[in-house]
Amino acid sequence: MKVTMTLSRYMARTYVMNMLFLLFALLGVIYxxxxxxxxxxxxKSDSVPLGLVLQMGLLKLPEVGQILFPFAVLFSAMLTFWQFNRHSELVVLRSSGFSVWQFLMPVVAVALCVGFLQVGVVNPVGSLLVEKYERLEKEYLEKQDSQIALFKEGLWLRQSTDGHILEGEDDVQKGYVILHARKVKPPHWGLSQxxxxxxxxxxxxxxxxxxxxxxLEPGRWVFQDVAIHRPGFMKISKPETVLPTTLTIEDIEESFxxxxxxxxxxxxxxIETLEQTGFDAxxxxxxxxxxxxQPLFFVAMVLLAASVSIRPPRMGGGLMLFAVGVFIGFVVFFVSSYLQALGSxxxxxxxxxxxxPSIVCFLYGVSAMIHLEDG
Incomplete structure (x- = not known):
């Protein structure tokens, strides 16, 4: 039992170190x-300091890191098993009576924990950082000052006023407006109340x-059956009035x-709020x-890595292993993206x-391990 625990810690530690090395190396290149x-x-702008640019690059890393996580899990597992195989450690373990599942479980357990950590901690923290990045990007790089939020009470939108709303209201022109609509009707963005x-x-x-x-029409909001309330003045009713805007339907849909x-x-x-408001979620x-x-997907990546990495080493095995890993990663990423596009x-x-993708990769990995164990 003591030998098994020592072995498990050794394999788990090696895998974690390889994963951290690959993940930080990839993130460094992306950064x-x-x-x-x-x-x-x-x-293109004189008002963006270098420090802010470097900060924005860091804020964007969690979003990229979540995309790279499956690749880091796959490649680090392949590297770990290749190292064990190269030093004949797997041969010694097999000859000592250990099954493939026994020395696979520590790596699988680490991948499972990383999956839960990525979903429960990395994703929430990353979403906050990405939100801040997008806000800075719109403010400094895209020069957009519109803000859009959707709640159960309806749509809220803030934008600056770039045109005359009423004659003589020059002060309004330099300010901003906040728009609230209780009901929204996509896809043509009809608002009510x-x-x-x-x-x-x-x-x-x-x-x-x-x-x-x-x-929402090109370059303007058009309001029907309007009542205008101004402090110190009586209510004014109009059949129609407009509000100039730079927003488009694509801008609003992209924000959601x-x-x-x-x-x-x-x-x-x-998701519930979007569906109650009438949007497709x-x-x-x-x-x-x-x-x-994600946790099941990470486990499947380990099983796929093991299926091609724990076979007896051959000449040129490192290069072939790298090529196989790149091919597997590309296929899994392409199929996953394609299926998600169909679902969306x-x-x-x-x-x-x-x-x-997770279930298919997991079942294939398990069947490959069973075949390898029996063979």
């Missing part, structure tokens, strides 16, 4: 290229516009489809179930799209 790209984009609050400089309230309905900015624990509530459902399947477009159920 370098992302920072260079951010510097290029920031060079709309209230628009106009603010001038120094957050001074200027007026409120209530509209029965509104629609960015699943990476929503933490794992907040996804169920966010298929993409978020696929993303949620793909996160749920409602061509297949979201659960099937998210769980199929």
């Amino acid at each position: 370098l290229f992302d920072t260079v790209e951010l510097i290029r984009r920031a060079s 709309v209230s628009v609050f106009y603010f001038g400089q120094n957050d001074a309230f200027r007026m409120r516009v209530d509209a029965k309905s509104a629609s 489809s960015s699943a990476e900015t929503v933490a794992f624990w907040a996804l169920p509530g966010h 298929s993409r978020l459902r696929v993303y949620f179930h793909s996160l749920l399947s 477009s409602n061509q297949i159920p979201p659960i099937l799209a998210a769980w199929s």
Whole structure:
């Protein structure tokens, strides 16, 4: 029993060290290229300091890291088993009566724990950092000042006012508006029960516009059946009024489809809110179930790595192993992305799209291990 525990700790420690090495190496390369790209984009503006660019590169790393995690799990497992095989440690273990499952379990346990850690800790923290990155990107690189939020009470939107709303209201032109709609009707973005609050400089309230309905047209919001309320003035009714805007339907839909900015624990509530408001939450459902399947997916990556790494070593085995690993990673990534795209477009159920790669890879890995053990 003591020998088994010592062996398990040794194999788990080796695997963890290899995984950390590969993960940080990949993140370092990605950070370098992302920072260079951010510097290029920031060079078009004089108001973006270098320190902010470096900070934005770091804020973006968790999003990239979650994409790289399966590859790090796969390649580090292949490297670990290849090292054991190269030093004949696996041969010694097999000749000592250890089954393939006994020396596989420590690595599988580490992969399972990493999967739970990635879903429960890394993803929520990463979503906060990515949200901050996107906010800085819009403010400094894309020069967008519009903010959009969706709650159970409806849609909230904030934007600056770049055109005359009412004659003589020059102060409003330099301020901002907050738009609230209780009901939204995609895909053409018809709003109902709309209230628009106009603010001038120094957050001074200027007026409120209530509209029965509104629609987003190129370059403007159009409000129908309007009632205008201004402090110190009587209510003014109009059949229609407009609000200039730079927003497009694509901008608004993209702000809701960015699943990476929503933490794992907040996804169920966010999905419910989207569906109650009338939006299609298929993409978020696929993303949620793909996160749920991550622990099983990581275990499957270890089994796939073992199926090609614990065979007897041959000449040129390292290069061949690397080629096989790249091929497996590419195929799994391509198939997973394709199925998730099908699920997001409602061509297949979201659960099937998210769980199929994990289950298929797991079953294949188990069958390969059984065949290897019997052989």
